[in-house]
Amino acid sequence: MKKQLVAVLAISLLATGSAFANKKATDTTPEEDLKVYRDYFMKKFPGVPLNEFQNGVYAIDKVSRDSWEAIEEFPPYEPMIEEGEEMWNKPFANGKTYSSCFPDGPAQRKNYPRWDAKRKMVVTLPMMVNECREKNGEKPLKWAKGPITRILSYMAYESRGQKTHVVIPKGDADALAAYNDGKSFYFARRGQLNFSCASCHVESAGQHIRTDILSPALGQTTGWPVYRSKWGELGTLHRRFKGCNKQVRAKPFKPQHRQYRNLEYFLTHMSNGIEYNGPSARK
Amino acid sequence: MAKSSIKIRAKEKGGVTTVKTLITHPMETGLRKNKKTGKLIPAHFIEEVTCEAGGKKVFVAEMSGGVSKNPYLSFKFTGAGKGDEIKLSWVDNKGGSDSATAKIR
Numbered sequence: 001m002k003k004q005l006v007a008v009l010a011i012s013l014l015a016t017g018s019a020f021a022n023k024k025a026t027d028t029t030p031e032e033d034l035k036v037y038r039d040y041f042m043k044k045f046p047g048v049p050l051n052e053f054q055n056g057v058y059a060i061d062k063v064s065r066d067s068w069e070a071i072e073e074f075p076p077y078e079p080m081i082e083e084g085e086e087m088w089n090k091p092f093a094n095g096k097t098y099s100s101c102f103p104d105g106p107a108q109r110k111n112y113p114r115w116d117a118k119r120k121m122v123v124t125l126p127m128m129v130n131e132c133r134e135k136n137g138e139k140p141l142k143w144a145k146g147p148i149t150r151i152l153s154y155m156a157y158e159s160r161g162q163k164t165h166v167v168i169p170k171g172d173a174d175a176l177a178a179y180n181d182g183k184s185f186y187f188a189r190r191g192q193l194n195f196s197c198a199s200c201h202v203e204s205a206g207q208h209i210r211t212d213i214l215s216p217a218l219g220q221t222t223g224w225p226v227y228r229s230k231w232g233e234l235g236t237l238h239r240r241f242k243g244c245n246k247q248v249r250a251k252p253f254k255p256q257h258r259q260y261r262n263l264e265y266f267l268t269h270m271s272n273g274i275e276y277n278g279p280s281a282r283k
Numbered sequence: 284m285a286k287s288s289i290k291i292r293a294k295e296k297g298g299v300t301t302v303k304t305l306i307t308h309p310m311e312t313g314l315r316k317n318k319k320t321g322k323l324i325p326a327h328f329i330e331e332v333t334c335e336a337g338g339k340k341v342f343v344a345e346m347s348g349g350v351s352k353n354p355y356l357s358f359k360f361t362g363a364g365k366g367d368e369i370k371l372s373w374v375d376n377k378g379g380s381d382s383a384t385a386k387i388r
Contacts (some may be wrong), residue, residue: 074290074305074355082286232352 025180030168037270041218053219054277060206061213077153077227077279080234084154092136101132109159109276113265115175122178122261143255149225149234156278166269182266191250221268223280289383295365300387303357304371312348329373336369
């Protein structure tokens with residue numbers, strides 16, 4: 001009964017939006033959050049199956065979906081997947097390949113982000129790619145764009161169909177703290193424009209911001225790396241975090257900074273159950 | 284064998300063949316500067332794209348640096364049927380070229 005009350009209260013609070021500022025991240029568990037989140041978006045966009053949220057705006061707007069489907073016939077990210085495959089197969093100077101770090105192959109998306117209990121931090125896939133490189137005497141790649149997006153798009157492509165499954169290990173207070181840190185960041189207002197991530201992607205999802213439609217937060221993490229028409233190239237999730245922060249005139253963090261990794265941990269957990277579909281194309 | 288820069292697909296329906304193609308090409312305008320050296324990156328763009336079907340030119344496009352990197356083209360023509368072969372080729376301002384063939388489905 002209490003759990004239902006919490007859920008109902010949380011949904012109504014989400015609906016009013018601003019009241020979330022009065023809730024502490026620790027008031028609800030990740031499992032409760034996941035249910036509230038899903039219920040909110042499924043109610044806001046009736047008739048959209050859960051998995052379809054992986055397509056962002058194209059799940060909720062017919063006109064842009066038609067353009068997107070036309071682009072998907074010859075996706076702009078296709079050549080980059082092939083480049084990524086070449087990168088995967090090409091040995092490092094020491095003769096080893098990425099397979100030595102990822103023995104079960106490139107389809108790694110379902111494993112990240114995850115809590116590393118030994119290192120007491122959230123680890124992400126780009127982190128593991130660069131650690132693999134450094135372990136084998138290669139220079140790490142830049143985080144936001146360029147060659148890292150090639151290998152990430154190959155790994156994402158191979159991972160298509162895997163279900164998002166982020167785990168916050170029970171009994172691990174540090175893991176829960178990282179999740180709640182990401183959650184607090186998501187709902188906190190920032191920048192000159194004083195918006196939180198939730199202002200646009202929870203409260204105003206589906207509404208217009210100038211000529212763009214705001215995508216719902218549910219399913220936002222499945223399609224990375226993304227070929228964004230605006231960028232004219234591929235970019236990583238943390239590149240977009242930076243961009244979003246800059247857009248509300250807040251000082252962004254560096255890609256793979258702890259704050260963004262905790263944010264990714266929280267945000268990806270909310271899409272649990274939704275299939276990975278990277279790389280993807282967006283406006 | 285070098286990898287082709289052209290991905291091409293052709294479908295025929297009701298007598299009309301629709302061709303869609305994605306060409307990998309830098310399409311440099313010649314106006315961008317190399318961030319490290321400060322020098323201009325020389326212009327390198329496709330000048331002409333041609334499509335032939337049944338030995339006849341069915342589509343010609345003249346392009347310039349105004350077209351973005353990795354151009355995507357889609358066009359329709361009549362007079363061909365399923366199983367016919369089409370050939371798409373391009374030439375750029377440096378004399379580079381490539382072509383690819385596809386069967387109409």
